Amino acid sequence: GAVVSQHPSRVICKSGTSVKIECRSLDFQATTMFWYRQFPKQSLMLMATSNEGSKATYEQGVEKDKFLINHASLTLSTLTVTSAHPEDSSFYICSARQGKETQYFGPGTRLLVL
């Protein structure tokens, strides 16, 4: 299958700081990438859909000013958690769509806000 990478794999930051997470499709071009959040022992919750060259589409209840998404190229999307607080601590996972439907997921980024 296709390979998707994420960086960093783990990050610890202080409350009030911003954190950027990168998502890359390594062996294919992805016009669409998705950002999910997963709390312990729970399912994946879609946060936003990132389209190359255009603004991201956010799911209901997700603050677009807090979770900034940039999809500057066909292989890179970034998620920036601005002014992070302890309640933002979670496992953030991106996926990249290949073709019409198939999504391949990255390994995830564990964020801990102190």
Place this chain on the structure above:
Amino acid sequence: GENVEQHPSTLSVQEGDSAVIKCTYSDSASNYFPWYKQELGKGPQLIIDIRSNVGEKKDQRIAVTLNKTAKHFSLHITETQPEDSAVYFCAAGFNAGGTSYGKLTFGQGTILTVHP
């Protein structure tokens, strides 16, 4: 919007037995149904998928069935092995175009434990 229900939430089997996980979906427009395996601390890995124009698909020990009329689909794992132990998620998606293109809705997950 779409709603996906997954059962059971936990499943424990002996090595060599079969395991079956079931999902139902609410939106009849959904036409793509992938299954993902997630190991602890890792991202989900696509293991098999099926589209609405097919009733069954098999890949070695893994098979998926789809009943469009009843709006449910199932994952079947035969000859289970300890390394099959993980969390399994079903999902439903559809090609609606626009901003919803390729969007997936996930089930709640099933923790599968295969005992040696």
